[in-house]
Amino acid sequence: MIFERAARREFAQAAAGIGVVLLAILTSSQLIRFLKEAAGGLIAPEAVVSMLGFSALNFMPILLSLTLFVSILLSLSRAYRDSEMVVWFSCGRPLTDWLRPVLKFALPIILAITVLSSYLSPWANQSRLDYQQKLSARNELSQVSPGVFREIKKGQRVFFVEAMADDASRVANVFLASVQEGQLGVVMSNSGYQETAANGDRFVVLERGRRYEVAPGTPQFKIMEFENYRVRIEDAVTEPAERAARGLPIHELIMDASNKARGELLWRIGLPVSALILAMLAIPLAYVNPRAGRSANMLVAILIYAIYSNLLSAAQSWVAQGKLSFWIGVWAVHAMMLLPLVFLFYRRIAIEMPWQRKRS
Numbered sequence: 035m036i037f038e039r040a041a042r043r044e045f046a047q048a049a050a051g052i053g054v055v056l057l058a059i060l061t062s063s064q065l066i067r068f069l070k071e072a073a074g075g076l077i078a079p080e081a082v083v084s085m086l087g088f089s090a091l092n093f094m095p096i097l098l099s100l101t102l103f104v105s106i107l108l109s110l111s112r113a114y115r116d117s118e119m120v121v122w123f124s125c126g127r128p129l130t131d132w133l134r135p136v137l138k139f140a141l142p143i144i145l146a147i148t149v150l151s152s153y154l155s156p157w158a159n160q161s162r163l164d165y166q167q168k169l170s171a172r173n174e175l176s177q178v179s180p181g182v183f184r185e186i187k188k189g190q191r192v193f194f195v196e197a198m199a200d201d202a203s204r205v206a207n208v209f210l211a212s213v214q215e216g217q218l219g220v221v222m223s224n225s226g227y228q229e230t231a232a233n234g235d236r237f238v239v240l241e242r243g244r245r246y247e248v249a250p251g252t253p254q255f256k257i258m259e260f261e262n263y264r265v266r267i268e269d270a271v272t273e274p275a276e277r278a279a280r281g282l283p284i285h286e287l288i289m290d291a292s293n294k295a296r297g298e299l300l301w302r303i304g305l306p307v308s309a310l311i312l313a314m315l316a317i318p319l320a321y322v323n324p325r326a327g328r329s330a331n332m333l334v335a336i337l338i339y340a341i342y343s344n345l346l347s348a349a350q351s352w353v354a355q356g357k358l359s360f361w362i363g364v365w366a367v368h369a370m371m372l373l374p375l376v377f378l379f380y381r382r383i384a385i386e387m388p389w390q391r392k393r394s
Contacts, residue, residue, distance in 0.1 A: 037127065041109075041135035049105035049143075056097050057090075064089045073182075077166075084165060091158035095151040099309040100339075102143050103316055106136055107335055110320030129382050132317050140313040148306045152284040160281030183209075203228050208240055210265060220246040221263060229264070236267040279354075297354030300364050304346045311371050312339065318378035342371050 068082045068089075077085065110132070113119045122131075184193045196207035210221040223243030230236050240263040247256040279287065279298040287299045319335045345367045352358035 037122075037131075038135040038138065041132065042139045044109045044113075045105055045136070045139045048109045049101050052104050052108070053097070053101040056101060060093055060097060061086065061090060081165065085162065088158040088162040088165070091150070092155050092162075095147045095155060095305050098143055098147050098150070099305060099312065102140055102309055103312040103335075103339060106139075106313055106316035107320050107332070110317060111322050111331060114320060114322040129317060129379065133314065136313055136317060140310065144306045144309050144313075147309050151302045151305045156281050156283050160277060163278070163281065205238070208238075208243070210240075218248045218250060220248075221265070222246075223263065228267070237264045238267060239264050293356045294354045296360040297350045297352075300353050300360060301346065301350040303364060304350075304367065307368050308342060308346060308371075311368060311375060312342065315371070315375050315378070318375075318382045321382060338371075338374065342367070345370065 072079045192211040194209035195205045208223045223240035226240040245258045279294045349363040353363045
């Protein structure tokens, strides 16, 4: 039908623009965060792109849900402002006729949200944890960023390197502080290089520097000058990343009876269900009252979305903490949001009735 094709085309055009804008905003904010962490030495610079990809897959279900809601809302609001809705109503098209094109447009997006939240986002979460463990298992020198003080071995060593070659083969202006046998040792050197022993052990050979040894709590200290000073580079010992509930695919969550798994399952079920309810809510919320201003309906829509999202997050948290039964939390929030949906539809249909009577 021409009516449905025109409506879906309008929704798709709005969704494309809104989706690109939201993706750009979220990606930019995450990129700034990861670049800041890389500059601070918390993550390796080469890990920024991978972490950004994992993060994008993680927030994609929420982004799609928000895009769906806003695109329908803005498209129908424009139709109200341009008096297109008045034309449709006068032609005998009630507000409920918009449910069909809205659902046809929304169902593929809801299916994508379901697949993402069930499998791809959990995979991205677990892959991110595994990647972080892999990075933390690198040797000590690989974890050091030029110009940043870096704690190694839970604070037992502190490295500072002012400059480093791209392959980390040479370093310049090195500061190393470590605690050994109750004594604090500080080594300062102008330059150094990596060396591999016959048995495979790796060392940083510092050249032309000084070592200070201080016994904490006493005035005793030693100063030694050296031409070469070897510091063994130790590989970090890490355990495999623990599989948290957020990293489990949905079929494993269903088999897990723990509270955390149930809370995560509630969240994943809630994402596509909330997207469906929000898509239908956008139909009556799109009404623009010229007397109340063009943005009044948008403020109400934002408020409803925020309440819905916070209630869903609270239900997940309560189920994960054992404060709420899963079988109550999985439907209670959505049932609460069906009430304004039914009320708004009833209110808008009651207002449209004069158009129907006038036409008859």
